[in-house]
Amino acid sequence: MKNMIALTGIGYDIHRFAEVPRPLMLGGVHIPSSRGLDGHSDADVLCHAIADALLGAAGLPDIGYWFPPGDPSCKDIPSLDIVAKAVSLIRERGGRIVNVDSSLIAESPRISPYLEQMKGALGAALGISPVRVGIKATTNEQLGALGRREGIAAFAVAAILMPEDLTMP
Structure with missing residues (x-):
């Protein structure tokens, strides 16, 4: 059996609300809202922050490398x-994957009713139990762009185990 080492990564993402109608996706879950987020994919800031945390923990390039914003094949893809x-x-x-923990920052809509559903969707995508997926929701206390309800942001941290003798390509 290989020796494994614990590694951590941090991720962040922010998207402004779209000018045109589009669904609001957070944590792989459709959140009823009059406004969705603007982005090349489905603009799910929580999934993006988690993916970047995972990639960072593994020492790999961020999601923009794997899913370039100008690539037509990435247009509107589900962030899960x-x-x-x-x-x-x-x-x-x-x-x-060991676990992920995250925080969503949004003045609206109210996110807490969807947290368990998000944990389930993310746990399935991560291949871990939803009890190892942490998601908190908070506001920005009406400060800055997020406080003015211009968008939504997310932070995430991920813990993974990797072979100690891994050499990166």
Whole structure:
């Protein structure tokens, strides 16, 4: 059995609200809202922050490398697919996901009624129990762009185990 080492990564993402109608996706869950987020994919800031945390923990390039914003094949893709790609890259290198923890920052809409559903969707994409997926929701206390309800942001941290003798390609 290989010796494994624990690694951590941090991720952040922010998207402004779209000018045109579009669904609001957070943590792979459709959140009823009159406004969705602007972005090339489905603009799920929580999934993006988690994917970047995973990729960072593994020492891999961020999601923009794997899913370039100008690539037409990435247009409107579900961000759970982005998370699944990060997980796949870690598993290909002999690693596994331990847990993720995250915070969503939004003045609106109210997110707490959807947290358990998000944990379930993310747990499935991550291949871990939803009890190892932390999601908190908070406001920005009406400060700055987020406080003015111009968008939503997310922070995430991920813990993974990787083979100690792993050499990066």
